[in-house]
Amino acid sequence: MPPAIPSKDLELIQKYIADNPKLDFYCPLPFSHFSSSPDGRYKPCCVAKAAPYTTRDKSPLEFFRCDVMEQLRRDMAGGTITDHVMDYCKRCLITEAQSGHSKRIEEVKKHGRTVETGKFNSIKLKLFGNLCNLKCVMCAPLQSSKWAAEVIEHGPLAIEDPSVPDSSLKEIAHATEWPVRGFPADKPIISPFQQMDQAKFYRDMEYIIPRLKTLEFTGGEPLINQDILAFIRWIIDKGWNKNLNLKFVTNGTCFARDLTFLGRFKRVRLSISVDGIGARGEFLRFGTRFDQLRDNILRYQDIKNLVVVGNTCITALNIGYLDEIFAFSESVGLSFKLSNILVAPRYLRALNLPDTLKQRYREKLEKTKWVDQMGIALRILSMKEDLPQFHVLRCYLEALDSRRGMNVRELWPEFYGDPANPT
Numbered sequence: 001m002p003p004a005i006p007s008k009d010l011e012l013i014q015k016y017i018a019d020n021p022k023l024d025f026y027c028p029l030p031f032s033h034f035s036s037s038p039d040g041r042y043k044p045c046c047v048a049k050a051a052p053y054t055t056r057d058k059s060p061l062e063f064f065r066c067d068v069m070e071q072l073r074r075d076m077a078g079g080t081i082t083d084h085v086m087d088y089c090k091r092c093l094i095t096e097a098q099s100g101h102s103k104r105i106e107e108v109k110k111h112g113r114t115v116e117t118g119k120f121n122s123i124k125l126k127l128f129g130n131l132c133n134l135k136c137v138m139c140a141p142l143q144s145s146k147w148a149a150e151v152i153e154h155g156p157l158a159i160e161d162p163s164v165p166d167s168s169l170k171e172i173a174h175a176t177e178w179p180v181r182g183f184p185a186d187k188p189i190i191s192p193f194q195q196m197d198q199a200k201f202y203r204d205m206e207y208i209i210p211r212l213k214t215l216e217f218t219g220g221e222p223l224i225n226q227d228i229l230a231f232i233r234w235i236i237d238k239g240w241n242k243n244l245n246l247k248f249v250t251n252g253t254c255f256a257r258d259l260t261f262l263g264r265f266k267r268v269r270l271s272i273s274v275d276g277i278g279a280r281g282e283f284l285r286f287g288t289r290f291d292q293l294r295d296n297i298l299r300y301q302d303i304k305n306l307v308v309v310g311n312t313c314i315t316a317l318n319i320g321y322l323d324e325i326f327a328f329s330e331s332v333g334l335s336f337k338l339s340n341i342l343v344a345p346r347y348l349r350a351l352n353l354p355d356t357l358k359q360r361y362r363e364k365l366e367k368t369k370w371v372d373q374m375g376i377a378l379r380i381l382s383m384k385e386d387l388p389q390f391h392v393l394r395c396y397l398e399a400l401d402s403r404r405g406m407n408v409r410e411l412w413p414e415f416y417g418d419p420a421n422p423t
């Protein structure tokens with residue numbers, strides 16, 4: 001059956017394929033990697049569609065060897081965009097069409113072409129659940145227990161504006177829904193790991209870890225998750241730490257008390273999310289105290305063996321302020337590269353912004369000394385606006401704002417003039 005893709009995205013993908021008839025859509029990840037969602041659904045990678053298997057019915061290794069992954073490997077080996085590839089990997093197709101950049105392209109640059117499955121380059125385990133201390137604007141209850149607690153208390157985010165189309169209301173309801181499947185409605189913290197066959201999980205890890213280069217943790221917030229820290233101690237007890245790299249994607253707001261394990265691994269990389277500076281950063285990564293984040297970045301950089309880098313997910317809310325993020329990163333000595341582009345939810349995409357505002361942002365960014373590092377962003381700022389989605393974004397922000405007591409109109413005054421000619 002052809003994949004269900006919204007018509008605008010399908011048009012974007014079809015044009016990209018037509019413009020690139022020789023495109024070899026190969027990706028190394030299905031051969032040497034897998035991921036999982038905080039609700040226990042397995043995925044070929046963190047940006048791919050979730051497979052119809054969870055930690056309840058398959059162990060990690062059983063998923064890696066399942067029919068979905070086998071089919072993806074067969075299709076990828078030929079570089080062909082079959083319906084199966086389009087279904088599971090549409091996010092890479094969309095970001096490539098928007099910016100010429102994608103996770104797939106990054107992975108090909110890093111790992112080249114291989115069709116062997118005997119070794120794992122990396123695995124990303126989110127099956128430890130959604131425990132988190134923040135509730136970021138672009139996040140959702142599935143990834144954040146704080147978001148889930150807000151939805152349990154106040155219900156899903158409701159938008160009153162009758163001009164917002166049903167499809168967008170459904171998208172917002174879906175993004176803020178609670179509970180997620182198979183978990184209780186009244187408890188904000190979910191942990192598939194706590195519910196799965198842990199003996200089988202550890203048996204699989206005895207096979208995988210000695211064949212693995214990099215073990216990645218993301219959230220929730222991995223540095224406050226005791227199950228993750230216990231798993232890391234188990235790896236050290238087994239003696240596999242010296243040949244293994246660890247990677248954490250963290251919000252940087254928690255300074256883990258016991259970091260003595262870091263020195264025992266081959267290399268440890270801490271990727272700290274910086275999506276906005278000062279008050280805008282605190283709005284976007286709600287619950288952050290920006291001065292504390294800055295202090296933690298400096299403290300983490302003092303730890304031996306730890307490689308600390310910044311990462312930013314480009315959205316409508318920060319594309320015009322990337323110069324501030326570059327300046328901040330420079331001021332704290334944080335190495336930083338733009339590579340993540342938000343695809344979902346659609347209303348937060350940078351692409352949506354009105355053309356006039358995009359032009360203003362572009363002129364501002366082009367005058368900065370970081371212009372050579374902003375190619376992806378400048379390309380998005382040259383693409384055509386999507387004003388209906390921009391309207392949904394404004395309604396979403398206002399609804400969130402009135403619940404959380406911030407002032408979005410002060411932080412992004414340029415969003416609240418005439419949409420075709422923002423102030």
Ligand code: SF4
Pocket residue numbers: 027028029030044045046047048049088089090091092103104107
């Ligand atoms: S093509 Fe993209 S979505 Fe598919 S596995 Fe590779 S990185 Fe993930």
